[in-house]
Amino acid sequence: xxxxxxxxxxxxxxxxxxxxxxxxxxxxxxxxxxxxxxxxxxxxxxxxxxxxxxxxxxxxxxxxxxxxxxxxxxxxxxxxxxxxxxxxxxxxxxxxxxxxxxxxxxxxxxxxxxxxxxxxxxxxxxxxxxxxxxxxxxxxxxxxxxxxxxxxxxxxxxxxxxxxxxxxxxxxxxxxxxxxxxxxxxxxxxxxxxxxxxxxxxxxxxxxxxxxxxxxxxxxxxxxxxxxxxxxxxxxxxxxxxxxxxxxxxxxxxxxxxxxxxxxxxxxxxxxxxxxxxxxxxxxxxxxxxxxxxxxxxxxxxxxxxxxxxxx
Amino acid sequence: xxxxxxxxxxxxxxxxxxxxxxxxxxxxxxxxxxxxxxxxxxxxxxxxxxxxxxxxxxxxxxxxxxxxxxxxxxxxxxxxxxxxxxxxxxxxxxxxxxxxxxxxxxxxxxxxxxxxxxxxxxxxxxxxxxxxxxxxxxxxxxxxxxxxxxxxxxxxxxxxxxxxxxxxxxxxxxxxxxxxxxxxxxxxxxxxxxxxxxxxxxxxxxxxxxxxxxxxxxxxxxxxxxxxxxxxxxxxxxxxxxxxxxxxxxxxxxxxxxxxxxxxxxxxxxxxxxxxxxxxxxxxxxxxxxxxxxxxxxxxxxxxxxxxxxxxxxxxxxxxxxxxxxxxxxxxxxxxxxxxxxxxxxxxxxxxxxxxxxxxxxxxxxxxxxxxxxxxxxxxxxxxxxxxxxxxxxxxxxxxxxxxxxxxxxxxxxxxxxxxxxxxxxxxxxxxxxxxxxxxxxxxxxxxxxxxxxxxxxxxxxxxxxxxxxxxxxxxxxxxxx
Numbered sequence: 001x002x003x004x005x006x007x008x009x010x011x012x013x014x015x016x017x018x019x020x021x022x023x024x025x026x027x028x029x030x031x032x033x034x035x036x037x038x039x040x041x042x043x044x045x046x047x048x049x050x051x052x053x054x055x056x057x058x059x060x061x062x063x064x065x066x067x068x069x070x071x072x073x074x075x076x077x078x079x080x081x082x083x084x085x086x087x088x089x090x091x092x093x094x095x096x097x098x099x100x101x102x103x104x105x106x107x108x109x110x111x112x113x114x115x116x117x118x119x120x121x122x123x124x125x126x127x128x129x130x131x132x133x134x135x136x137x138x139x140x141x142x143x144x145x146x147x148x149x150x151x152x153x154x155x156x157x158x159x160x161x162x163x164x165x166x167x168x169x170x171x172x173x174x175x176x177x178x179x180x181x182x183x184x185x186x187x188x189x190x191x192x193x194x195x196x197x198x199x200x201x202x203x204x205x206x207x208x209x210x211x212x213x214x215x216x217x218x219x220x221x222x223x224x225x226x227x228x229x230x231x232x233x234x235x236x237x238x239x240x241x242x243x244x245x246x247x248x249x250x251x252x253x254x255x256x257x258x259x260x261x262x263x264x265x266x267x268x269x270x271x272x273x274x275x276x277x278x279x280x281x282x283x284x285x286x287x288x289x290x291x292x293x294x295x296x297x298x299x300x301x302x303x304x305x306x307x308x309x310x311x312x
Numbered sequence: 313x314x315x316x317x318x319x320x321x322x323x324x325x326x327x328x329x330x331x332x333x334x335x336x337x338x339x340x341x342x343x344x345x346x347x348x349x350x351x352x353x354x355x356x357x358x359x360x361x362x363x364x365x366x367x368x369x370x371x372x373x374x375x376x377x378x379x380x381x382x383x384x385x386x387x388x389x390x391x392x393x394x395x396x397x398x399x400x401x402x403x404x405x406x407x408x409x410x411x412x413x414x415x416x417x418x419x420x421x422x423x424x425x426x427x428x429x430x431x432x433x434x435x436x437x438x439x440x441x442x443x444x445x446x447x448x449x450x451x452x453x454x455x456x457x458x459x460x461x462x463x464x465x466x467x468x469x470x471x472x473x474x475x476x477x478x479x480x481x482x483x484x485x486x487x488x489x490x491x492x493x494x495x496x497x498x499x500x501x502x503x504x505x506x507x508x509x510x511x512x513x514x515x516x517x518x519x520x521x522x523x524x525x526x527x528x529x530x531x532x533x534x535x536x537x538x539x540x541x542x543x544x545x546x547x548x549x550x551x552x553x554x555x556x557x558x559x560x561x562x563x564x565x566x567x568x569x570x571x572x573x574x575x576x577x578x579x580x581x582x583x584x585x586x587x588x589x590x591x592x593x594x595x596x597x598x599x600x601x602x603x604x605x606x607x608x609x610x611x612x613x614x615x616x617x618x619x620x621x622x623x624x625x626x627x628x629x630x631x632x633x634x635x636x637x638x639x640x641x642x643x644x645x646x647x648x649x650x651x652x653x654x655x656x657x658x659x660x661x662x663x664x665x666x667x668x669x670x671x672x673x674x675x676x677x678x679x680x681x682x683x684x685x686x687x688x689x690x691x692x693x694x695x696x697x698x699x700x701x702x703x704x705x706x707x708x709x710x711x712x713x714x715x716x717x718x719x720x721x722x723x724x725x726x727x728x729x730x731x732x733x734x735x736x737x738x739x740x741x742x743x744x745x746x747x748x749x750x751x752x753x754x755x756x757x758x759x760x761x762x763x764x765x766x767x768x769x770x771x772x773x774x775x776x777x778x779x780x781x782x783x784x785x786x787x788x789x790x791x792x793x794x
Contacts, residue, residue, distance in 0.1 A: 002536075004568050005580040098544050101553050101563055105370075157582055255583050306582045 003157035007099050009307035011158055014095035015165030018111075021088040022142035023173035024053070025135040028075055028085075030206030031180075032131060037198050044199070046071040052176045053083050069126060076134070077122040085138055086122040089115050104152040107145060114141045163250045164302060171243035172295050175288045177203050178227055182285045200226045207238040227276045227284065240291075244268050247298075260301045267294040313348045316355060317740045320733060326472040327742060328393050328732040339396040339790050342507050344733075347391060352738065359735060361500045362390050371492045374547045375779055386489060387783035389734045390500055393745065393765045397511065400789045403466070403474050404749075404759040406659030409649060411462050411751040414479060414636045416652040418458040421635055422448050432651050433644045437668065437719065441638050442689065445597060447604045447617060448632030454527050455755055459636065460628040461520070461592075462751040463487070466659075466763075468730035475660045475727065477746065479645070481629060481637035483594050487516060487750050488551040489784055490764040497786040511761035511789040516750070517558030520592075523754035524559075527626035528589040535589035537561040538579060540569070542595045542611045547779070552594050561592070571615030577625040590626045591616070597631050639688040639722045640666055663725060667718040676723040677714065680707040683723040685714070698774060700726055729774055732785065734767055744768045746776050747787065762787035 028049065035043050047066035050059045055074075058081050063070040078084045082091070093115040100108045117137065125134030146166070153159045181203055201221045204210045207230060216233065217225050233239045247264055251257045274287055322330055329340040336344035347355070363385070371386040420427050421438055428435040438444055463484025465477040494513050498505065521537070528535035539561050541552035556563035568579050569588065578585035593600060599609040604617040619625045635641070643664040646657045665672040665683070676683060685697045697710045714721045731742035749763030765785040766776035776782040 002562055002579075002586060003582045004562060004564060005582055006565065006568050008582045101557055161582070309580060309584070 001154075001156040001158075003102075003161070005307050005309060007102060008157060008161040009303070010095040010099045011102070012161045012165035012302070012307070014092050014099065014111075015162040016169040017088040017092035017095065018142050018145060019166050019169040020083065020173065021085045021092065022139045023170065023177075024075060024083065024085050024088070025138040025142075026206045026208075027052070027173070027177060027180075028072070029132065029135040029139070030202045032128070033205070034198060034202035037202075048180055049075060052180055055081060055083055058082075072131065073123075073126045076126055076131075085135075086118045089118045089138075102158045104148060106148055106152070110141065110145050110148065114138070114145070117141070160250045160254065161306075164247060167243045167246045167250070168295060168299055168302075170238060171240050171247075172292060174207065174230060174238055174240050174243070175291055175295075177206055178230055179285060179288050181223060181226070182281050182288065196223060197221045204230075207236075209236055209238060212236055224277045231271060231274070231276070240271060241268075244271065254306065256305050260298060260305060263294065263298045263301055267291065267298065270294065314350060314352050314355065316352055316735070316738055317348050317733075320740055320742070322731065322742055324470070325728050325742065325744075326468055326470055326730040328395070328468075328730055328745070329391075330733065337394070339792075340394040343392060343394055343504060346504060347733075347740075355735065356738070358500045359390055362388055362496050365496050365499050366492075369492065369495065370550075371489070371496075372550055373489075373778055374545070374549060386492065387769065387778060388493060388496060389743075389767055389769075389783050389785050390497070391733050391735055391740070392497055392501075392504075392786040392788050393732050393747075394788045394790055395762060396792055397789050398792050400762065403659060406474075406657065407464060407476075407749060407751050407759050408757045409653065409655060409658050410464070410476065410479070410645060411459070411753055411757060413645065413649040413652050414462070414481065415456060415458050415753055417648050418481075418630075418633055418636050419452060419456045420652075422451055422632060427648070427651055430651075432647050433641070437640050438635065440719075441635065441641070443632075443634035443638050445605075445632040445635070448630070451621060451630070451632075453630050454626065455753075457527070457753040458630040459633040460523055460527070460630070460753050462753065463748050463763075464751065466747045466749065467727055470728045472730070473660060475662050476645075477662060478639065478642060479637055480748075482596060482634045483629070484748070484750065485548040485551050485594075486748050486764040486766075487760070488554040490750075490760065490762070490787070491516060491554075493764070493784055493786040508788070509791040511791075513761055516760060517555060519752055519758055520555065521559040521561075523752040523758070524590045524592055524626075524628055526754040527628060529623055529626060530587075530589050532589070536579075536587060537590045537592065538564045538569075538588050540564055540566070540591050540593040540595060540613075542566075542599070546594070548594065555592070566595075566610065566612045569613040569616070571613065571619050575615075575619050575622040575624055577613070577616060577619045588625060590628065592628050597634060600627075600631060639664070639686055640668070640719070643722065662727065665723045667714050667721040667723065672723075673714065673718055676721075677711055679723075680710060682726060684726050685710050685721055685723045688720050688722060698726065701774075732765075732767070734769070734783075734785075736769065736771075741771070743771070744774050744776070745785065761789045 031049055045066060046068050049071055050056055059074055062080060063074065074081050074084065076085050079087050081087060093111050096103065096108055096111045121134050125131050149162060181200055200223055204213050204226060209230065213229055217229055230239055232241045234241045234245060236242055244264065244267060251260050251264065270291060276284065320330065322332055329337055329344055331337055366385050366388060372383045373386060375382055375384055417427065427433060428438060459481040461484060463480040463486060466474050467477050468474055491514055524537050525535050537559060539552050539556040541549060541563060543565055553563055562579065564579055570578055572578055577588045579588050595611050598605045599611040601612050601614060601617040602609045603614050617631065620627050643666055646661055649655055649657045665676050667673045667676055681699045683699045687695045697706055729744040731744055733740045734743040745765050745767040747763050747765050750760045752758045765787045767783045767785055768774055768776045769783045770781055
């Protein structure tokens with residue numbers, strides 16, 4: 001099957017944006033629940049959600065104060081924030097619009113419906129009353145679209161580049177979610193022995209991993225075992241290792257994959273070597289930063305190798 | 313008979329389905345009888361079903377309005393237009409003949425220019441036309457075929473005779489709607505198909521594929537064919553994508569293609585560059601190659617003309633084909649048929665006055681209120697004046713335009729376009745229509761069974777373009793034995 005580089009690139013970004021919309025919705029959802037559980041005075045600030053997505057400078061262009069309405073509007077509805085749920089859905093739709101030919105017809109229909117839904121509801125759902133419903137709708141609809149792709153799309157290049165985008169974005173978002181738990185972001189003064197397990201439990205929830213964690217590790221939610229589980233549990237579809245293994249599977253049959261595989265292996269080695277129980281929270285945060293840079297390198301190489309190849 | 317048909321009156325026009333006395337024509341009897349027996353509510357139900365099918369099938373066209381591109385559902389009238397096969401076969405032969413002559417003409421113009429040397433038509437109107445591309449001189453594409461896909465517009469006058477209104481030889485569109493109209497009719501009026509033997513239309517994509525494949529410069533079992541689109545914002549993008557899918561070809565944009573050092577055309581794929589044999593381009597000559605035509609075009613492919621001239625890639629339609637798609641050149645097509653084919657034209661052309669000739673011009677200026685005046689070089693029904701429907705100011709404006717640039721204007725008598733019953737709100741009323749069949753030229757010449765019927769939905773209007781309030785109908789060529 002022939003696959004145009006331009007089409008491959010659009011499919012890759014469609015998948016990244018859909019995953020980003022879903023993960024941001026999950027993270028926002030989990031965080032909102034968490035804040036409600038934590039006693040007044042010890043709750044972490046709303047700024048974390050912005051910092052986790054590396055969006056402080058965009059945020060600063062539009063808002064001064066990190067309060068709940070501002071941050072939630074920024075994450076859910078602002079079109080100026082390219083990482084917001086609504087902007088991610090707009091971008092995903094633009095990419096599907098021009099690749100409809102290689103996708104099952106229903107994918108376009110559902111992405112378009114999701115787009116119409118977000119255009120209509122995002123702004124209205126910033127307040128706590130409608131927020132839950134909106135975020136749940138977004139993650140459910142994204143999952144439905146993924147399900148459609150998995151159950152109908154032929155396993156050729158189109159599927160491969162969708163998968164690559166999806167897994168890369170997911171690995172990136174999972175490490176960001178761990179970063180919330182890392183003390184470096186929270187600040188030591190906010191670290192609270194009572195609050196800590198609540199935070200880690202909320203993070204597991206946002207990764208749909210609470211049940212698996214209990215069955216695999218046990219009922220006690222502790223920082224080190226959560227981090228280790230989410231990093232390295234190879235059977236958990238949102239774990240970092242699962243994503244990296246998946247990326248390797250998709251890269252394998254592609255031509256000219258040497259450079260991409262080299263960078264991927266570097267990340268896989270780093271992940272295997274990292275010892276969470278021997279690291280401070282600062283070290284964990286620094287590790288995650290480096291790891292995310294590795295993912296960016298990988299995305300750059302994928303772009304240079306397959307999307308914008310130099311004609312020769 | 314249900315109420316909606318009660319006041320149907322064909323007036324002074326030739327009606328496709330109904331005789332002047334009000335009874336159905338023989339070939340259309342079953343369609344008309346069946347529709348007249350349908351209860352009024354059911355007529356409306358069938359129309360809603362058609363609208364739903366069109367939305368579900370995603371049949372749309374794009375219009376540009378207020379700075380935005382809007383995707384509109386395709387306008388469709390459920391009552392089919394019926395043409396007896398015996399009439400159609402004559403039209404079809406006439407179209408094939410015409411298309412062969414036009415291709416011979418283009419090939420001649422870019423090579424020996426015999427027709428000009430023999431004085432059949434004046435050299436300056438051909439060579440000074442913007443559609444004549446000197447960059448193409450000396451080329452002779454395979455089979456002498458330049459305009460591989462031709463979409464001629466036909467109309468019927470009062471007497472029911474078919475006339476060719478114009479030949480679209482550049483990037484004619486509409487064929488996808490011809491196919492989709494049939495799909496919709498099969499869904500909403502399935503019972504009609506039981507009693508008729510209707511010539512199928514759905515083999516068009518495979519015919520197109522065969523025509524394009526026959527042009528491949530490489531002798532390979534499955535040549536690489538691409539459809540080159542200007543992109544999603546083009547009004548015919550739906551069709552580009554439809555035809556690419558129908559042929560299993562790649563839908564590409566200019567930026568997907570490049571010309572290598574070996575003067576071959578390649579597309580950028582994730583497996584590396586892949587050689588392209590045939591380009592079905594849906595962008596105009598001027599945008600095709602910034603090296604050869606408009607320098608600032610981002611839609612085209614730098615160097616594609618070099619690859620074409622080196623014989624390494626086929627382009628359909630061949631660059632420069634537009635030279636025969638000019639309303640002044642149109643006037644000479646009957647002569648071309650006699651000159652190249654030594655045959656008499658099987659299809660009539662509309663008498664045409666060339667404003668560049670003093671005698672014709674005087675006649676046109678004196679009869680502006682009776683004639684249709686057209687610019688030589690516009691499509692889509694833009695920039696024309698229909699004399700009988702015009703205002704004094706508009707006629708004065710056109711008189712000025714003609715005097716300023718006589719080469720650019722032609723005039724024709726106002727034809728009484730034929731009508732067909734069309735379902736408007738809750739009534740069936742006559743509306744004017746035309747017909748665009750498609751002719752393929754490669755190794756062989758092939759004509760679609762019927763074509764795309766476009767209908768002016770506004771009462772009395774002659775403008776059938778979808779961008780200006782036109783609709784469409786399914787077109788049936790039915791075997792005579794019934």
